[in-house]
Amino acid sequence: MKEAAVADVEHTIGMLLGTEDDWPRAYEALLRRVGLVTGPDGKTHRANAVRVTIEPFNLRDKPRHDLVIDRLAYWYYHPREWLKKIALMDDVYLLNSPFTFQSMEKHAAYCAMLRLGLKIPETVLVPFKNPLENSRWAYTAARYNRPFDLEATAAAIGYPLWMKPYDGGAWVGVSKIRNEIELHAAYDASGERLMHLQASIEGYDVFARSLSIGPETMVMKFRPDQPMHARYEVDHNFLSASAGDEVVTISRLVNAFFRWEFNSCETLVRGDEVHPIDYANACPDVALTSLHYYFPWAMTALLRWTVFCVVTGRKPRLDTDTSRYFAIADDHSLGYAEKLAAYRKLADDYFEVDRYQEFCAKHLGNLDDIVYDWVTSEEFRSLLRETVRAMYPVHEHEKFLAHFGGLIDAWIRDQDR
Template identity: 85%
Template sequence: MADVEHTIGLLLGTEDDWPRAYEALLRRLGVIKGPDGRTHRAVSERVTIEPFNLRDKPRHELVIDRLAYWYYHPREWLKKISLMDDVYLLNSPFTFQSMEKHAAYCAMMRLGLKVPETVLVPYKNPLDNSRYAYTAARYNQSFDLEATAAQVGYPMYMKPYDGGAWVGVSKIRNTDELHAAYDASGERLMHLQASVEGYDVFARSLTIGPETMVMKFRPEQPMHSRYEVDHGFLTADVGHEVVTISRLVNAFFRWEFNSCESLVRGTDVHPIDYANACPDVAITSLHYYFPWAMSALLRWTVFCVVTERKPTLDTDTARYFAIGDDPSLSYAEKLTEYRRLTDEYFETARYEEFCDRYLGNVDAIVYDWVTSEEFRSLLRETVRATYPVHEHEKFLGHFGGLIDAWVRDHS
């Protein structure tokens, strides 16, 4: 029987390193046999931005979106192809637009997660809207910022309700810093969120489909050193909880390529940021963990197109809230039930069986690629495009050494 060819679209912004890696691995994977007895080949193409007729039929079966969280024209194209053409999207543009960090906090609080105390405060400066003055004069209640902050407690963070990449985030230790940060917020809508002081570890987990990598994160370090290579920084129980929370967030919001940040203090896991429309997968950030990310992305996207996994635009929040609202369930029991729902959403058992049977060579393909001159050329070009000339040798040695460590650990 003839090969079935599946086209995967890459909707990209400025990044070029991981797309080149993904494209290379797709080529090396080539043709695989599927559960339907036919042979399948997945190919990728970079999506261009141009006028589109709402009745146009797309070429793509799946699109990896890394752009539409800030560029609205392609976001509307994603909505069109998902609503009208059933194109599979790893991240729902609908929930990322409406369920930003604020809504994500609200939902996860209801589910019983240990989200720090959080308050939303009104805009500091009037909005540029002719109706604002009348509405504010009639309905806006005056409030005491210091008293509101006291309810949260110092130290705390002020951060945009919908922000990303740490933009606009300030640590607040006293009333002077509180007023300075609020004055600087302007027309941005801000949260005040309690700080988790004395935490033991900052865990950042990257989840792609039903696969999760939990990494030790050091936000105070420059980007090239933030992910520390450490395989034993969490206990088994805490690690299981971090993974469960990460996958819970993703299944709940229909996000399948997303990162979650949690602060671990003792045995308590406090998720603090888990709505990331464009999670960091740069080789100069992930380094050691970059091959895993590419392996997971390859496996999940191929699984989705070959098995014709159906997109689910509708969210089934009632099933999750029924668990969260049940007073007879302990926190641990709720986590167990959430994990069951996430495994059901991601078809975890079916995915694992598919990978074992049809994608068992992916790890070897990735290893061969990482040890090839093609990969080293990509690394050199990325470093030269990212850092000034006088730092090229330093960072080539830095990232080369980390990749060499991954090669030794996987040989």
């Protein structure tokens, strides 16, 4: 076997994972195929992917990682504290920042984007339906909780509306409310979960989900009423140029504002009006069986951004510098479009878009070919077969292998080769 060339600089990219195995295998395989990269410093660099294990750590331990892709710490606190330690003490680059998890609780993100003037639907946070398991609850509630009229609160927003957890994800606990009976049923079922009531954007033309990785964004037509394998519809012209650009700008703005670099946003588009409804996801969907046609793009973007970060020595920025964004929001001489343009410039500056594009063109110019060769290889088809067999019952294997295989074949045909 031919020995791999020795790099001047070796980088370790950690993957902090939960149950997923499909995209990590894809990322690992592609990173091996990338091999040596000559950086702007003239040295050769190699990035190696490792899966992070969870174990006791001394706060003075030195990590071996240059960058960590986090898919776990939004619910698992031990690795979250490890991420905070390696960010604060060791300057390890993180996708994503563990210091802005409040943005994942939809409430903080709603507040921030309202402050910036985005077209967020009318939203009200209502108190818990049931008492919390806390010895201080009864006294505090009796003294300070004011009675409120749930029906009047909903009526002020207007029907139909949505009830959704303030910190929710994966559509858990989300209900469409059309009348007072549904309102009370959903609120009674909410228990100890804090809930938002949010106005519904009726008569929208399209539901768009945008996946952003670093400075790259893919806007996809999303059908939430479909099963997961059919939610992303392959359609390259479902938005006008102006609406598409606004969706991209909002996605980049959210990510730069909260220092999130691996995130998805959801927007409802009615005509050319873009209404963000969910734009903070600690663990955005990048599964092969969800993204299918768009999966090769996601892996390419993730490779480009992570390699760029480690090879160029991009420094993590834990400070969010919100005052720069608020200065734009508070400038009453600017119209909405002008504010979006100013936000886009701040976001592009944060992501070093020009430097990134120059790096990719000069040092990763062969990456598209590498990804194409891999997607057309038996190694990829084997991954697809194993993923389908792990995801679906035996009697559905043939159906879904044909379904996803056809979508991947469509991606192959659409490449300019």
